[in-house]
Amino acid sequence: MNSVHDMGGMQGFGPVQPETDEPLFHAQWEARALAMTVAMGACGQWNIDLSRSARESLPPAVYLSSSYYEIWLRGLEQLMLERGLVSADELRSGHSRQTPAPLARVLAADAVDAALATGSPTTRPSGTPARFALGDRVRARNLHPPGHTRLPRYVRGHTGTVQSVHGTHIFPDRHVSHPVPPFDQTPEWLYTVVFDGAELWGPDADPALQVSVDAWEPYLEAAS
Amino acid sequence: MSAPHTHAHPVAHGHDHEGSTLGEMDVRVRALETLLTQKGYVDPAALDRIIETYETKIGPHNGARVVARAWTFPDFHAWLLKDATAAIASFGFTGRQGEHMVAVENTPAVHNMVVCTLCSCYPWPVLGLPPVWYKSAPYRAKAVMDPRGVLADFGVTLPEGTTVRVWDSTAEVRYLVLPMRPQGTSEMSEDQLASLVTRDSMIGTGLALPPGAAPASVGAKA
Numbered sequence: 276m277n278s279v280h281d282m283g284g285m286q287g288f289g290p291v292q293p294e295t296d297e298p299l300f301h302a303q304w305e306a307r308a309l310a311m312t313v314a315m316g317a318c319g320q321w322n323i324d325l326s327r328s329a330r331e332s333l334p335p336a337v338y339l340s341s342s343y344y345e346i347w348l349r350g351l352e353q354l355m356l357e358r359g360l361v362s363a364d365e366l367r368s369g370h371s372r373q374t375p376a377p378l379a380r381v382l383a384a385d386a387v388d389a390a391l392a393t394g395s396p397t398t399r400p401s402g403t404p405a406r407f408a409l410g411d412r413v414r415a416r417n418l419h420p421p422g423h424t425r426l427p428r429y430v431r432g433h434t435g436t437v438q439s440v441h442g443t444h445i446f447p448d449r450h451v452s453h454p455v456p457p458f459d460q461t462p463e464w465l466y467t468v469v470f471d472g473a474e475l476w477g478p479d480a481d482p483a484l485q486v487s488v489d490a491w492e493p494y495l496e497a498a499s
Numbered sequence: 500m501s502a503p504h505t506h507a508h509p510v511a512h513g514h515d516h517e518g519s520t521l522g523e524m525d526v527r528v529r530a531l532e533t534l535l536t537q538k539g540y541v542d543p544a545a546l547d548r549i550i551e552t553y554e555t556k557i558g559p560h561n562g563a564r565v566v567a568r569a570w571t572f573p574d575f576h577a578w579l580l581k582d583a584t585a586a587i588a589s590f591g592f593t594g595r596q597g598e599h600m601v602a603v604e605n606t607p608a609v610h611n612m613v614v615c616t617l618c619s620c621y622p623w624p625v626l627g628l629p630p631v632w633y634k635s636a637p638y639r640a641k642a643v644m645d646p647r648g649v650l651a652d653f654g655v656t657l658p659e660g661t662t663v664r665v666w667d668s669t670a671e672v673r674y675l676v677l678p679m680r681p682q683g684t685s686e687m688s689e690d691q692l693a694s695l696v697t698r699d700s701m702i703g704t705g706l707a708l709p710p711g712a713a714p715a716s717v718g719a720k721a
Binding site: 297 | 535545640643661704
């Protein structure tokens with residue numbers, strides 16, 4: 276969806292402000308919110324694309340005025356509410372009032388190291404040959420799906436060159452099609468496509484700028 | 500949490516009410532953890548373990564070791580550029596948010612910079628959790644359009660004519676910048692070299708430190 280999370284090329288936010296000796300967390304609640312997001316994700320009731328979709332579906336004004344861990348927390352609450360894992364009343368009170376939903380998996384302390392060290396690889400085998408090869412000229416399609424997508428607005432309609440072919444990966448736009456397992460993990464070919472600065476930003480662009488995105492095949496069409 | 504904010508507000512003043520905001524978030528997150536624990540959905544000891552992992556085990560010191568080895572051993576350098584996932588896994592750095600790694604090398608002709616314009620994708624096994632600026636609107640908006648302006652925000656100026664190559668992490672591929680090895684380091688050990696490798700140099704918003712500028716311990720400061 277075309278919302279404010281898709282920030283590439285927006286103007287007016289001011290300079291980047293690095294913080295000297297930045298702490299890992301700025302408050303204890305940030306650490307707990309991160310850990311709960313990771314732990315609840317391991318329950319398998321949603322996937323990474325559904326959690327990204329929940330965050331980017333926040334009202335634009337809320338997204339822009341929230342800190343990053345606040346966005347994560349709001350996204351987590353939304354994911355649990357939608358699946359009936361918690362109720363709004365329970366979230367308000369902080370106490371369980373309904374029978375817990377049965378979860379196939381709960382992340383135990385002694386399983387954390389292995390879970391983090393394994394992660395969730397997104398490669399899946401496919402019998403379909405790649406449509407594009409290194410050096411091919413491709414155009415990012417002019418798509419505006421109402422749901423989750425990973426094709427940023429600033430490349431849509433623009434022509435670039437295939438620089439890498441990464442194999443076949445779970446396709447995010449389809450990965451969100453079913454809100455609960457089993458998820459559709461049918462993969463698509465994934466490419467790194469590099470664009471010249473002037474192609475994206477016009478004649479006043481930095482002449483020595485190149486920008487790439489990683490784009491799944493359904494985002495691309497052949498260009499001459 | 501801060502003390503109650505009771506002073507009068509005769510005029511606009513130069514701070515916002517962060518104290519009360521933090522307090523609200525503390526209460527809200529604590530309530531959520533209580534609820535999820537009562538439900539049996541989370542184990543508080545597992546939450547502790549996750550936090551401890553990123554506070555102590557996984558951080559930019561990992562990436563600094565990878566870079567220092569690539570600077571030291573040509574075979575490892577070649578492996579890192581060919582198959583970063585496997586080369587990095589040889590240190591035991593694997594998994595969440597680093598399942599599919601690619602290393603991109605800075606040269607006198609090309610400077611690489613990594614961003615995630617859509618959210619906050621970042622190579623956790625080698626760099627840990629991202630700093631606030633990496634997730635912030637200014638960086639995500641500006642990096643793909645005006646990366647030299649971003650570098651100026653960090654106090655970095657590249658020689659004229661250097662191409663800036665920006666990598667927007669829109670899929671599950673995660674990028675590690677291999678910074679240029681500073682001059683005057685040919686006698687340094689792998690551990691000494693690692694102390695020159697900053698976090699920002701591995702994102703592309705900084706450069707590796709010149710010898711003598713780094714603390715004695717293996718660090719990876721910003």
